[in-house]
Amino acid sequence: MMSTVMPTGMQDYFYSLSDKLFSRLEGEEQLLLGFSGEDSDFVRMNHNRIRQAGSVAQRSLSLDLISGKRHAQASIELSGEQARDMEQLDITLKKLREQRELLPEDPYLVFAEEINNTEYHHDNDTINSQEAVEQVVQAAGDMDLVGLFANGIQYAGFANSMGQRNWHSSANFNFDWSCYLSKDKAVKSNYAGFDWQPERLVEKLDSIRHQLSMLSRPSRTLEPGSYRAYLAPSAVDEIINMMSWGGFGLKSHRTKSTPLLQMVEQDRALDTSISLREHHARGLAPIFTGSGFIKPDHVQLIKDGRYQDCLISSRSAMEYDKVTNADYEYPGSLELAAGELNSTDILKELDTGLYINNLWYLNFSDRSACQMTGMTRFACFWVEQGEIQAPVNVMRFDDSIYSLFGTNLLGLTKEREMILDPSTYGQRSDHSIELPGVLVSALRLTL
Amino acid sequence: MNDYLNRVARQFNDIAPDVDFWTLRLTSETHEAVSVRQGVMQPVYNHHAFGAMLTVVIGDGAGYAATSDLSPSGLKRAAELACDWAKQSSKLGLLKAHDYPRPNAKARYETPVKQSWHDMPLDEKITLLQDANTALKISDSIVDWSAYLGYGRDEILFVSSAGAQIEQQFQYIQPSLSAVANKGAVTQFRSGGGYNASRQGGLEQLELLDFPNAAPALAEEAVALLSADDCPQGNMDLVLAPSQMVLQIHESIGHPLELDRILGDERNYAGTSFVSEDMFGNYRYGSDLLNVTYDPGHSEQLASYGYDDEGTMAQREYIIRNGILERPLGGATSQARADMSGVANARQAVWNRPPIDRMANLNVEPGDSTLTAIISGIEHGVYMETNRSWSIDDSRNKFQFGCELGRVIENGELKGLVRNPNYRGISATFWRNLAAVGNEDSFTVAGVNNCGKGEPNQSIYVGHASPVCHFQDVDVFGGAQ
Numbered sequence: 022m023m024s025t026v027m028p029t030g031m032q033d034y035f036y037s038l039s040d041k042l043f044s045r046l047e048g049e050e051q052l053l054l055g056f057s058g059e060d061s062d063f064v065r066m067n068h069n070r071i072r073q074a075g076s077v078a079q080r081s082l083s084l085d086l087i088s089g090k091r092h093a094q095a096s097i098e099l100s101g102e103q104a105r106d107m108e109q110l111d112i113t114l115k116k117l118r119e120q121r122e123l124l125p126e127d128p129y130l131v132f133a134e135e136i137n138n139t140e141y142h143h144d145n146d147t148i149n150s151q152e153a154v155e156q157v158v159q160a161a162g163d164m165d166l167v168g169l170f171a172n173g174i175q176y177a178g179f180a181n182s183m184g185q186r187n188w189h190s191s192a193n194f195n196f197d198w199s200c201y202l203s204k205d206k207a208v209k210s211n212y213a214g215f216d217w218q219p220e221r222l223v224e225k226l227d228s229i230r231h232q233l234s235m236l237s238r239p240s241r242t243l244e245p246g247s248y249r250a251y252l253a254p255s256a257v258d259e260i261i262n263m264m265s266w267g268g269f270g271l272k273s274h275r276t277k278s279t280p281l282l283q284m285v286e287q288d289r290a291l292d293t294s295i296s297l298r299e300h301h302a303r304g305l306a307p308i309f310t311g312s313g314f315i316k317p318d319h320v321q322l323i324k325d326g327r328y329q330d331c332l333i334s335s336r337s338a339m340e341y342d343k344v345t346n347a348d349y350e351y352p353g354s355l356e357l358a359a360g361e362l363n364s365t366d367i368l369k370e371l372d373t374g375l376y377i378n379n380l381w382y383l384n385f386s387d388r389s390a391c392q393m394t395g396m397t398r399f400a401c402f403w404v405e406q407g408e409i410q411a412p413v414n415v416m417r418f419d420d421s422i423y424s425l426f427g428t429n430l431l432g433l434t435k436e437r438e439m440i441l442d443p444s445t446y447g448q449r450s451d452h453s454i455e456l457p458g459v460l461v462s463a464l465r466l467t468l
Numbered sequence: 469m470n471d472y473l474n475r476v477a478r479q480f481n482d483i484a485p486d487v488d489f490w491t492l493r494l495t496s497e498t499h500e501a502v503s504v505r506q507g508v509m510q511p512v513y514n515h516h517a518f519g520a521m522l523t524v525v526i527g528d529g530a531g532y533a534a535t536s537d538l539s540p541s542g543l544k545r546a547a548e549l550a551c552d553w554a555k556q557s558s559k560l561g562l563l564k565a566h567d568y569p570r571p572n573a574k575a576r577y578e579t580p581v582k583q584s585w586h587d588m589p590l591d592e593k594i595t596l597l598q599d600a601n602t603a604l605k606i607s608d609s610i611v612d613w614s615a616y617l618g619y620g621r622d623e624i625l626f627v628s629s630a631g632a633q634i635e636q637q638f639q640y641i642q643p644s645l646s647a648v649a650n651k652g653a654v655t656q657f658r659s660g661g662g663y664n665a666s667r668q669g670g671l672e673q674l675e676l677l678d679f680p681n682a683a684p685a686l687a688e689e690a691v692a693l694l695s696a697d698d699c700p701q702g703n704m705d706l707v708l709a710p711s712q713m714v715l716q717i718h719e720s721i722g723h724p725l726e727l728d729r730i731l732g733d734e735r736n737y738a739g740t741s742f743v744s745e746d747m748f749g750n751y752r753y754g755s756d757l758l759n760v761t762y763d764p765g766h767s768e769q770l771a772s773y774g775y776d777d778e779g780t781m782a783q784r785e786y787i788i789r790n791g792i793l794e795r796p797l798g799g800a801t802s803q804a805r806a807d808m809s810g811v812a813n814a815r816q817a818v819w820n821r822p823p824i825d826r827m828a829n830l831n832v833e834p835g836d837s838t839l840t841a842i843i844s845g846i847e848h849g850v851y852m853e854t855n856r857s858w859s860i861d862d863s864r865n866k867f868q869f870g871c872e873l874g875r876v877i878e879n880g881e882l883k884g885l886v887r888n889p890n891y892r893g894i895s896a897t898f899w900r901n902l903a904a905v906g907n908e909d910s911f912t913v914a915g916v917n918n919c920g921k922g923e924p925n926q927s928i929y930v931g932h933a934s935p936v937c938h939f940q941d942v943d944v945f946g947g948a949q
Contacts, residue, residue: 063924067733070562074553075532077820077924078546079519085511098517098536105539109516116514123590125509151556158560168736169923197923199736205863207735276612277650278657286653381739384859386870386890387947389655394868396861398739415861417868417892421948445924447818468866468892468943 031058031080031176032188034101038082039180041107045114048088052182053132055083055311058099059448061173062150066198069158069166079448080176082110083311086117090126093117129339133313136185141308144174144192148217153194156219160226161200164233168198172217175449177307189307191215191451196222197443199399200229206240206412208232209255209379209399213441232400241403241411247463249374251367251404252425254438254456259380261297261355261454263393264422266385269299269322270350271331275341280391280422284328289423291326292430296358298322299332299347304354305441306451310335314345322352326427353452360433360457367434369407370460376402376409377464380418391422394467417468425461434458470496473625476520476538480627483540485547487554489525489570489629493777494518494538495819496623501642502590504597505614507605512590513618519819524550528565529558534820569800571779572630579639580767581670585619588671593617600661600680604647606687609694611650613687615661615680618642626779634775640929642666642917643679649690656693656887658686658872659854664714665914666929667768676768689873692885698946699874699889705849705903706891706942707842710912712871713934715855717832718916720895721753721760722930724864725787726921727798727810728825738921739862742896743793745806751793754899759833760788762797762811769931770915771815771828778823780812787811787830791900798825817926824922829915829931835905842904842938844880850944851875851882852889860895868892888947898939906935 058080267273383395531553533546600615643662662677764782799814857870874889
């Protein structure tokens with residue numbers, strides 16, 4: 022099943038509304054319009070049964086009504102019924118005009134004035150959610166599976182009164198789940214993409230069965246202290262996410278709020294193998310911004326361990342006299358450069374230490390020093406002489422990025438994993454990240 | 469009440485699907501925000517949404533569909549989708565028909581408002597925020613500063629095939645002030661004036677939240693923290709202000725007691741719980757001084773309401789009494805699944821997400837100690853306020869929290885500021901070390917604007933009120949520098 026409350030012509034509908042709104046502009050007004058929507062199915066599962074199943078159809082229109090350097094913004098949820106939507110939008114335009122008169126000039130207002138039209142469609146091959154869920158239940162059998170199957174089409178558009186038109190639509194799925202052995206002992210997995218292949222799901226579930234058999238061994242509780250550790254790509258993802266909380270935005274750098282402050286202020290460096298870039302061209306997110314700018318192919322954030330460039334929104338570009346290179350100052354398509362370790366040999370490389378599949382609930386214990394804390398979660402194992410010995414009970418770590426990706430970094434894997442963000446706050450995420458695994462000589466456990 | 473929503477509900481009655489049971493939750497959301505950063509007016513934010521959440525029960529299955537198309541054809545299409553899911557759920561569902569509540573209440577609830585958001589013109593709001601900015605920028609060490617004022621009005625109409633007609637209107641005020649101070653590689657933050665303390669009500673709440681009057685003190689504290697010593701390290705007494713108790717309650721009492729977590733729904737995302745069903749009625753969660761309530765009775769608190777989103781009437785209940793765990797935070801569906809009593813806390817964050825167990829208002833009840841008496845009884849410890857960092861394991865047991873500001877307590881007196889105050893502990897033992905609970909004088913209504921949970925994800929308002937609390941034998945430490 023694929024929910025299509027407004028079955029076809031989403032792009033046409035957006036452009037049609039845009040044309041009507043542009044025809045209502047007065048004097049020298051300019052109008053920027055952003056469209057965001059989805060028709061998604063969400064099937065929540067617990068104990069390998071359906072806990073909650075449903076469909077969501079939503080489409081939101083953002084407006085930025087500009088006259089000179091004054092402007093006012095709004096967003097409204099569209100119904101898809103043009104007469105009713107235009108009634109709401111006319112009310113909104115009137116309100117924005119009234120507000121604008123009361124507002125001072127905005128020194129940081131900027132929008133694309135060069136016309137760059139783009140179109141991206143990847144929305145033809147839709148997947149039947151009900152069939153996919155039945156396949157999950159059947160393939161998981163008696164495993165205690167819990168998670169979310171999300172599937173559908175995501176839409177994004179931009180139009181401005183100068184004539185620019187941009188469209189991006191993508192049909193994709195993201196099945197994010199874990200299988201539990203008991204209490205907090207579980208294996209986490211994810212299958213996401215554009216082409217649902219039941220045999221790929223079966224492979225992943227078979228792999229989980231194997232890991233669950235290792236989890237069934239008696240658990241080991243580690244004492245606080247430093248341990249040699251391997252961080253699988255999913256665990257590295259959590260660390261990079263933490264760095265991204267203000268780490269790469271120009272505004273956070275100029276206001277000294279970045280957790281990478283020591284890289285900026287004290288020229289502190291990470292290991293030379295750490296190179297991180299925002300690869301807009303590879304990402305799943307639209308290539309255009311909410312102000313109509315086209316993102317560059319990539320932005321090199323960290324190069325050979327040294328901080329290089331920031332993500333720059335259009336407002337920051339004006340405030341700090343730079344060029345816009347991102348929609349928001351938060352990454353959405355990061356890539357950490359690969360290393361030289363073979364993933365297949367990683368247990369041997371680890372030798373004796375902690376194999377961490379997942380980390381959880383990270384936060385800063387000292388933001389300025391990029392010192393972070395968090396928990397191990399799901400299947401983490403104690404390894405001796407390259408052999409898995411026992412699952413490890415959850416432990417808290419507290420360590421610095423300058424240690425983990427700096428002085429204590431032993432290597433990165435050659436192979437990288439592409440992780441499609443399963444988060445669904447407000448709407449399904451279009452973020453993704455490509456990461457290797459990371460081997461460190463010491464990870465500090467505290468509780 | 470919103471005439472449009474009532475009209476949509478009447479129209480839906482004519483086209484309602486022939487199913488065993490249905491509910492329709494119609495929402496009108498209006499949000500506005502003004503903010504000034506570094507003296508520069510930021511773009512004004514206006515948001516409006518109409519949305520519908522339709523749930524149907526067919527046989528043993530249930531399904532939902534959410535749509536922003538409230539026309540008869542839009543709702544009819546949503547009903548078809550919900551029915552399709554209900555049919556599949558009847559074959560593969562975890563729950564059975566008797567688990568789903570069938571509310572039939574008729575009721576109204578409305579946030580009391582003394583001074584409407586609209587009573588203050590936009591230009592006056594801007595002037596208020598500009599003045600706050602001026603008050604925040606006290607020196608060159610302040611490198612970023614801002615003042616924010618947000619408003620929300622949610623009108624919700626809940627109807628069911630059993631005859632429910634619950635109309636609720638909520639209004640929210642969300643002020644905050646922030647100051648960022650820097651010297652070299654040291655940056656310190658202070659937030660206040662309503663930060664993490666949004667409330668229901670109107671502009672009358674601003675004065676109660678010290679907005680914008682808190683601005684100069686916040687800026688001075690941010691600057692002072694730059695040259696303050698790091699928080700001392702060691703096992704010691706800890707006094708938490710209500711601005712940190714919010715997170716302590718939220719993470720290590722609220723989440724572990726959510727019944728859907730205990731039943732396993734959240735295990736793939738927010739996590740499970742160290743609490744199990746057999747612990748209710750006998751487990752010692754904290755010292756005798758710990759009394760925790762689910763309390764919809766503080767009308768200014770963020771999650772006060774008449775009925776939850778499953779149509780269950782909200783009424784005050786003890787969750788923990790004299791340290792003993794009494795009941796979980798579970799709505800009607802979870803209560804039926806677990807065969808336990810709970811509270812009315814099945815909530816939707818927004819119109820397009822289904823109801824799940826949330827915290828609503830979860831408060832630590834006042835004790836009988838004054839702040840002065842608490843401090844005077846401590847030989848060596850730290851006082852902390854305003855949460856800035858939170859981390860806890862997926863069973864909600866091992867935690868580590870950090871605050872914006874600390875003060876050393878020596879020989880019964882509050883001494884100088886310390887920066888980067890952190891502490892860690894284990895929920896199952898931390899609350900048993902509760903040594904004193906502040907009285908009504910320090911009891912403060914606050915909350916969390918962004919409690920994240922659920923699949924699909926939902927971020928929701930949660931209310932927490934607490935007095936100052938004193939804990940013994942806590943692992944306290946500072947930053948990395």
